[in-house]
Amino acid sequence: MHNREESALTGVGVVILKELRDYLGSTRMKLLIGLILITALASTYGAATRIRSLVGEDPFFLLGLFTVAGNPVPSFVSFLGFLVPLAAIALGFDAINSEYSRRTLSRVLSQPIYRDALITGKAIAAVSAIAIALLALWLLILGGGMLFFGIPPTGEQVARAFMFYLMTVLYAAIWVMLAMFFSVLFKQPATSALAALGVWLLITVFWPIIASVAAGALADPGTLAYAKIQQGISRLSPNTIYGEVTLALLNPTTRTLGPVVFSQLEGAILGTPLPLGVSLLLIWPHFSGLAGATLLLFAGVYVVFQRQEVRA
Amino acid sequence: MQDTQENYTEKNTQPPPAPPEAVIQTEGLTKTYPNGTVAVNNLNLTIRKGEVYGLLGPNGSGKTTTILMLIGLTEATGGSVKVAGYNPLRNPLAVKRQVAYMPDSVGFYNELTAAENLDYTARLAQVPGDEIGPRIDESLEKMGLSGVKNRRVGTFSRGMRQRLALAEVLVKHPQIVILDEPTQGLDPESAHEFLLFIRSLRDDGMTVLLSSHLLDQVQQVCDRVGLFFEGRLILEGTVDELSSQVIGNHFQVQISAVSDNREEFHRKLSGLEGVEDVKIESHRLDEVYRSYLAKEREHAQS
Numbered sequence: 001m002h003n004r005e006e007s008a009l010t011g012v013g014v015v016i017l018k019e020l021r022d023y024l025g026s027t028r029m030k031l032l033i034g035l036i037l038i039t040a041l042a043s044t045y046g047a048a049t050r051i052r053s054l055v056g057e058d059p060f061f062l063l064g065l066f067t068v069a070g071n072p073v074p075s076f077v078s079f080l081g082f083l084v085p086l087a088a089i090a091l092g093f094d095a096i097n098s099e100y101s102r103r104t105l106s107r108v109l110s111q112p113i114y115r116d117a118l119i120t121g122k123a124i125a126a127v128s129a130i131a132i133a134l135l136a137l138w139l140l141i142l143g144g145g146m147l148f149f150g151i152p153p154t155g156e157q158v159a160r161a162f163m164f165y166l167m168t169v170l171y172a173a174i175w176v177m178l179a180m181f182f183s184v185l186f187k188q189p190a191t192s193a194l195a196a197l198g199v200w201l202l203i204t205v206f207w208p209i210i211a212s213v214a215a216g217a218l219a220d221p222g223t224l225a226y227a228k229i230q231q232g233i234s235r236l237s238p239n240t241i242y243g244e245v246t247l248a249l250l251n252p253t254t255r256t257l258g259p260v261v262f263s264q265l266e267g268a269i270l271g272t273p274l275p276l277g278v279s280l281l282l283i284w285p286h287f288s289g290l291a292g293a294t295l296l297l298f299a300g301v302y303v304v305f306q307r308q309e310v311r312a
Numbered sequence: 313m314q315d316t317q318e319n320y321t322e323k324n325t326q327p328p329p330a331p332p333e334a335v336i337q338t339e340g341l342t343k344t345y346p347n348g349t350v351a352v353n354n355l356n357l358t359i360r361k362g363e364v365y366g367l368l369g370p371n372g373s374g375k376t377t378t379i380l381m382l383i384g385l386t387e388a389t390g391g392s393v394k395v396a397g398y399n400p401l402r403n404p405l406a407v408k409r410q411v412a413y414m415p416d417s418v419g420f421y422n423e424l425t426a427a428e429n430l431d432y433t434a435r436l437a438q439v440p441g442d443e444i445g446p447r448i449d450e451s452l453e454k455m456g457l458s459g460v461k462n463r464r465v466g467t468f469s470r471g472m473r474q475r476l477a478l479a480e481v482l483v484k485h486p487q488i489v490i491l492d493e494p495t496q497g498l499d500p501e502s503a504h505e506f507l508l509f510i511r512s513l514r515d516d517g518m519t520v521l522l523s524s525h526l527l528d529q530v531q532q533v534c535d536r537v538g539l540f541f542e543g544r545l546i547l548e549g550t551v552d553e554l555s556s557q558v559i560g561n562h563f564q565v566q567i568s569a570v571s572d573n574r575e576e577f578h579r580k581l582s583g584l585e586g587v588e589d590v591k592i593e594s595h596r597l598d599e600v601y602r603s604y605l606a607k608e609r610e611h612a613q614s
Contacts, residue, residue: 006405010405011435011436011438014432014435014436015436018432022421022423102419102420102421102422103415103417103418103419104419104420104421106385106413106415107413107414107415107418107419107420107433107477107480108432108433108436109385110383110385110408110411110412110413110415111408111433111436111437112404112405112406112408112409112436112437112438113405113408113436114404114405309386310380310385310386311376311380311386
């Protein structure tokens with residue numbers, strides 16, 4: 001092993017700026033933002049008309065914009081759980097292999113930078129592009145909600161909504177890393193896109209089914225063991241984790257995310273909201289899990305890319 | 313006092329001019345792939361400051377692998393390399409700052425313009441911010457691409473991409489230029505033009521290492537050449553040295569002549585002292601094409 005003499009991240013800023021500019025101007029980004037915007041408008045409008053009647057009673061009515069499903073449109077949160085991975089895959093699936101197929105890699109790597117800078121810069125740029133788009137969307141919904149209801153949100157509501165935004169970005173990051181991992185693994189962009197979309201389908205559509213089937217095989221339905229096994233398996237999916245996180249953050253009355261036995265509820269005043277700090281404690285393991293998985297995937301991207309031959 | 317005598321004699325006998333310093337030096341450089349293929353075998357190469365060195369040989373003889381090891385994009389399995397005084401594995405950034413590399417199949421970001429493509433690599437190469445614009449303009453001008461500065465590279469022809477790649481090399485203001493198959497895919501006339509550009513790099517004080525499988529094409533621009541075969545350097549020297557070394561003091565003369573009687577010509581030339589063989593041929597098609605174009609141009613000007 002050789003010790004490196006200069007920072008491994010020399011030039012990372014240049015890569016981030018270039019990639020970010022490419023992303024923000026690209027057609028695929030415009031398509032994705034359009035798609036998310038349409039679903040956001042539909043779902044929040046549905047939610048807004050439903051919660052209008054509750055404005056006087058619920059101190060957290062504004063958060064309902066994200067979580068309430070107006071018939072027949074699903075809630076904004078469930079849309080995000082489904083669409084954010086798609087957006088992340090669309091941005092990450094050809095991050096590295098397109099540099100090979102365009103034959104730009106050796107030209108770029110012959111400049112005085114390490115490979116670390118290229119891969120880190122691309123990852124940061126893709127996550128930032130999604131973060132920027134989501135931030136715009138988040139402001140649009142909160143601002144629209146204020147106009148619609150005519151009541152400014154409380155500090156706690158804004159803080160909860162902001163935590164929700166950060167967790168959504170983290171949820172996007174894990175999918176960006178997954179897509180980039182496939183882009184390093186497969187030389188053809190079509191192959192890596194297909195692989196990433198396969199995982200996406202498995203996790204968002206089939207995983208809940210797999211979880212209940214597997215739990216059914218291991219325990220009798222209706223028992224506590226069954227519920228625990230089912231939840232344990234389904235929590236391997238980042239989609240489940242994200243759903244639980246949004247539930248805890250946007251529904252302050254959520255006291256627990258796992259199965260509860262009756263004796264544990266003794267003395268609890270049901271329906272009272274938890275303070276933000278306690279809700280955050282509730283999702284701390286989820287946050288650690290998502291962050292850890294993101295870093296693990298990024299490490300995988302890193303290792304595979306560092307060992308690859310520059311010559312395609 | 314004895315020293316004076318010695319000093320005196322030393323001053324009188326002029327030492328031979330020291331050869332310019334070596335900017336690229338390899339010793340026993342070897343690259344073996346995991347599957348056992350030996351791509352480069354015990355290569356000892358010395359390239360001196362200010363020369364144009366041609367790495368010549370058929371496809372797959374280890375030229376590109378050698379180049380990749382010189383700039384630290386591939387790790388050698390044996391031997392040592394020094395480029396501009398640095399080890400490309402230990403100090404890759406220092407080496408890459410001095411060396412500009414043009415790969416054998418150049419690709420650009422098609423959705424960006426020529427200037428944007430150069431801007432990106434110039435920033436990566438840490439060219440000072442206020443110099444980037446002027447340097448890009450200057451090198452595009454030199455390569456005759458000023459007119460398409462703001463056009464997307466996706467619309468460029470093969471020859472234009474090749475020239476853009478050389479423009480990128482110029483933007484970096486490197487000490488050493490490494491070109492892998494620079495004339496690949498170019499028509500003979502563009503290739504010739506391209507080689508003249510490469511020659512002009514040397515006149516600007518750069519050291520040039522180029523690889524090619526078109527031996528006849530690059531011999532005009534190389535000060536020294538090394539001939540590669542199956543990963544080994546089998547011959548090295550100036551073109552004249554090599555031909556006298558291998559073929560002896562034989563040489564070829566080309567004569568262009570106008571006559572109706574070819575046999576007569578043949579007989580007269582064969583009668584000259586030392587002539588071994590005389591071949592009389594019609595012009596090659598590329599020469600016909602070139603002289604036709606030259607005539608057309610003359611015609612258009614008058």
